[in-house]
Amino acid sequence: MRIALINGSPKGSKSASQVILNFAKGTLPKYIDFVSINLKDANVKKNVLRKIAGCDVLIWAFPLYVDAVPSHVLPWFYELEKYFNDREGPKPRVYALVNCGFYEADQNEIMLEIIKNWCAKSGLIWGQGIGFGAGGVFYGLRNIPLGKWPFKNMEKTLKSFAVNLLAEKSAPDLFVSPNFPRFSYKIVAEFGWRRAIIRNGLKLRDLNRKIAL
Ligand SMILES: Cc1cc2nc3c(=O)[nH]c(=O)nc-3n(C[C@H](O)[C@H](O)[C@H](O)COP(=O)(O)O)c2cc1C
Incomplete structure (x- = not known):
């Protein structure tokens, strides 16, 4: 069995998507032929597509961007859709591991629906989303x-995902957050924003600045 581990985060290997892919890979048997792919930009390359x-x-594996798939991935979706629809023969089963900045994992629900729609248009079988x-x-x-800790619940979820994947089964989507409370996540996230804004030469009050469109 050959499995493509496709990281759709523009941050590449320094991303939450990569951490999740590494965890997922660790729950799957060593004999599997893994192909790791990073889609960091919208420049579709024919050899990567093949x-x-x-x-x-x-x-x-994707980050959630404005309740959807990051825009640089869309050209890849369009080209893959054409590629699969132009060809006969067996087609891959699709699984998706998507993460968001909000604490609540079900924020990713719409993105999973988008990927399911892409599967339907491309004639691919949807497996499961997390x-x-x-x-x-x-x-x-x-x-x-x-x-x-704090990846205890995630282990249970990813292990059941691995069972479904190996049995070539489709299963309902699952949603999971790490084992720490929402308030502690908020404290850590807000600390990170304060540090990032100072590093980028701005003031703390700029965090509340409204950007007029
Ligand atoms: C342009 C942009 C849009 C985002 N939109 C959302 C969003 O709609 N909801 C959300 O919960 N997080 C949102 N986020 C936060 C990312 O989903 C979050 O930081 C994620 O962990 C990044 O994953 P990665 O490290 O795999 O790229 C957004 C981040 C960026 C940069």
Whole structure:
């Protein structure tokens, strides 16, 4: 079985999407042929497209951007849709691991619907989606193994995902947030924003600035 691990975060390997893909890979058997792909920009390359299309399973990992898929991924979706519709033969089953900045994992529900619609248009079988909340801290906590605090619940969810994937089954979507309360996530996230705005040469009060369109 060949599985494409497709990271759709523009941050590439330094992203929550990568942390989630690494966790998912760790729950799957070693004999699997994994193909790791980073889609950091909208520049669709034919050889990468063929690499993706040649897999039995696609696991997409995305950040949630404005309740949807990041825009640089859309050209890839359009080109893959054409590619799959122009060809006969077996097509990959699709799974998606999506994360958002909000604590509540169900914020990702709309994005999973978008990916399901893309599957339907491309003639692909939808496997399962998992929405992860509180993605803002995943990269910072990347050295903590899956199954340890705060990634205990995520281990259960990803293990059941692996069972479905290996059995080539489709299953209902699941939503999971790390094992810490919402208020502590908010404190850490707000601290991160304050640090980031100072590093970028602005003032704390700029966090509340309204940008007129
Ligand atoms: C342009 C942009 C739009 C975003 N929109 C949302 C959103 O609608 N809802 C949300 O919960 N988080 C939103 N976020 C936060 C990201 O989903 C969050 O930081 C995520 O953990 C990033 O994942 P990554 O590290 O895999 O790129 C947005 C971030 C950016 C940069």
